[in-house]
Amino acid sequence: MSALERALERVLAVRAEFDRTRPSLRLMRPFGIALGVALVAVLIPPHDTSGALIVVLSVIYATILFAFIYSSLSEERTWVAPAAVFLVIPYLALLREAGGGHGSGYEPLFVAPVVWLAITGSKREMYAASLLIAAAILAPVWLIGGPRYPVDDLRLLLVFAVSAFVIGRVVQRIMVRLERETRTARAANERSARLFLDAPHGVAVLDLHGTIVLANGALGAIVGIRGRDMIGQSLAAFSAPGDDSVEAHVTRALESEADSGVSECVLRNDLGQDVHVSLSSRVLRHGDVEEPDILLVNVVDVSEQRRYHDRLAHLVDHDVLTGLANRRLFDLELQRHLERCRRYGPTGAVLLLDLDNFKQVNDSLGHNAGDELLVNIGSVLRRAVRSTDVVARLGGDEFGVIVTDGDQPAAAVVAQNIVDRIREHAATLDGVSRRVTASVGAVTFKAASDHSVDILALADMTMYDAKEAGRNQVALLPEGEARQPRLSARLQWQDRIEAALADDRFELMLQPIMHVETGLVDSAEALLRLRSEDGELVPPGRFVYIAERAGLMPQVDAWVVERSIAMLAEIRRDVPGFCLEVNLSGHSIGDAMVEQTIRDSLARHDVEARALILEITETAAVADVALAREFAMRLAELGCRFALDDFGAGFGSFYYLKHLIFDYVKIDGEFVANVHTSQVDRTILRSIVGIARDLGKETVAEFVSAPEILEVIREEGVDYAQGYLIGRPIPLEEFRQEFLLPRPADAPGALEP
Template sequence: MLDLDGLKAVNDTLGHAVGDALIVTVADILRERLRETDVAARLGGDEFAILVPGADASAALAVATDLLRRLREGAPLASAHGAPTASACVGIALYGPGRALTDEELMTRADLALYDAKDAGRGCARVFSSPERDPVFRQAERWSDRIRSALAEDRFVLLGQPIRSLHGDPVERQELLLRMIGENGELLLPSAFLLAAERSSLIQAIDRWVVRRAATELAAHQAAGSPVSFAVNLSAKSMTDPAMAAYVREAIADAGADGSGLVFEITETAAVVNVSRARSFAQALTASGCELALDDFGAGFTSFRYLKHLDFDYVKLDGTFVRDLSTSHTSQCLVQALAEMAGNLGKRTIAEHVCDEATEEWLRAHGIDYVQGFHVGAPAPLRTPVPQKSAGSVAGGSSPRWA
């Protein structure tokens, strides 16, 4: 596994044309250095995978070292434009006789070795050590097993954090936040398990669970006559999965829901992996009646590029601009400019990380449409409505009951 360090900085400071040229340069170096029997592929964004048949650890390290040297020599592509040069790291995992590995396990080992290389500094290569000697791998494997068990036993749960309208929108809005129920019944935050899920490719299975559960919850609210909108987060891997849009359509249809009640939040990090696939995904979701939100808006200059090329309905202002809004003149100027631009483009705005009344009032006065944060409400279990019984069967039967 070969990963570029600094591609996002190149995109943000020099533009995507330079970043794309850097990717092409890396591909050219791989083609020139590797043998005809080797296989190289771009996995997405700044990550490549390379298969080197017939190589032991020493030979693989020699290939990796030579590739890193050639990449350093090719890096002036970026520095010539006045930005820091991008570098790379390589993680190596061995397979073959005596190493009965699935493709998922092989990728996980190479990915773990890649993280070791990143921890050691830029321009490094590392070989994955045996599971018996590697506590990081054993921990990742344990988390992978726990995630698989949680999926099989339906031990994930969605909480809802309210999103408040500042200008009279009657629809109840919530962002759906994922938790895993531990073996002892405790609720585990995503920070405990999502990284392991991404490394082991279980993140797409989790995303599919979230989509199907969100569609079911939405259908229940709609059947009870309770207008609601749920914001759902998706990983970069799911957003660029060609089958994901069809899965979303299927989940909505199976639940009997109206897709207009789902807003899929996509981060800049997810969109940068593959803009063309992101555009196709966005178009497919829009055709299903769903809406889209660009999360962490303003965190990088590339945010503006996605507003041009992807049809978002909402922009969610990055929380770093909002936390100190009541006391920082700089943050006020930035938020006001971002909000004015989004409004001129016909996008609705959401400010997250709102922590006090003064911040909410400032946002209201400057045209922000929605706010979210612990001042508005903390994540809480979803209230799933129970279908109404016929009139007369229960006293006050015209009012919905809640579970």
């Protein structure tokens, strides 16, 4: 057992505080020996002491010893302890008598009782002993006198009385201070021992050979055995097989004079499980022989922290819902594979797939059903490719696959296998989920290098070929310089959109919106057009979806917002109550650049925010309802208002009524164009108007192209009308001349909630 371990056991075993009033036999032994030696000295010849006095002295001596032993063994201090000391005083007086009286030389022993009580007794007991000594010296002078006890003993009395008082007080002060310091040291030692043994993390004491000499319970809990059972073993013996990090840490710590630093190591517990720990060590040097140098090692279990960090690292690179790689990891793997292709030649392919009819699942069965389907599709994709291939969810219902090896026929086989498996899986489901299929665009890295176009853009556009060809199929981009006509057209349109942004070739048209009750046109919708190089105005239906696929829509919408608000400021100088509606793409909802453009433009042109009505198309908002709601809430706090466009065109109309923030409901033209001839359309229109009115919202009917339609929507209570009957989209100057007449700011008919 080590010295440190013995010291800890002694500290924890002796619970009682140091009590100087109950001395041990070890402390009593010198006093007993001194008294015994004095008794023996009386017997050394020549002496003329009577035998009876020797017997009395022996009996008193035995009584003193018995009282000493009894008081040391008793649990509490009793009257026996001071009585034994007081008995020493007549014992010394008799010894003095037996030794010849005044010349016997026993006088110095009279100091012993005072010193003893100064060490073990109270101040009162010490003073009492001093008085008894004075009486023991003075009484023979008065009672016997003569040559055996001359009057000179009075001077002896004075010397002994003063000496006993002074020495006793000094000794007692020393003992009180020693007692206090001992109690403090004992408490500190016990705290240190408890800190070691009850520390919440593992602590081990190693000798200079790396062997454990002491281990606490927390360390034992980490490795699954008791701390005492670890003693005598090397700490490295508890490492995971093949892991020498613990041994390296101990070696480094023993060689270093300062802290060894922190090491991440792995221990193996009794169940065979790996436990990740953090080790920090320091050598404690004593410099004496009795206490050798030791190594103190702190062991902290960081397994939970390691699992948490691993989980965070996993979430950074993986989709939370499906567990597949996310867009970030997909892009990293794509760049890594592109580097490989540049070094060793192009091989493999990129597959982009989009689920057909997935929106109907969300609209009809709810987002929980949609999420469950996405998880299942993720599992299908994992099983459809090799373990070396990368499968990722890129967002929504769009997935990507990097086929790391293989030519174009191999890529076509993998893509077709994916389409077939998704179709077969959906066939086992109920309801609208049965109609879910996949459209896949496949582009080999060789084809991408031949076309000198970004492979993701090529795969995305090729995927749209599959959708336009009827869905549930694969579109494969051929290798070589020849491009498919549709792909070439899309790439040309992407270039034209980028050029239009750079050269400011977009234009805005205004289509009037009339207040049905007053007949006044006090608002309009801004509609985007692209001016081609030959002067043709291209409608958004021909290029917006390409801009969305190319990621250009936020830039386009930022341009539209900036120009629309500038136009609105110009109009409101003549018609202060005028409002303008601006469409936002689903790809721009929540985009920080678009939101900041709205804020900056309103402030720069000093336009009241409530004059700007942002149209969110129902079919665009469905991609992320929560994102659309947060976006609307932030801008609503600014004062902007919102219109839910194309209401009724999607499958989740009522879901959006519940979850989206809006002020106006724009009824899809599908239910307006034939409302004067179709009772079904009129019934649907009446229902939408009733629901909007109950919710405190106003309605706008699109596709109002005939007086009969206008009359019907007026009868059904629609608030605003928009369509060719009211006016076609025209440039600002024409709009100003045809519809804008100066009127007071409080004129009726403005789009107010």
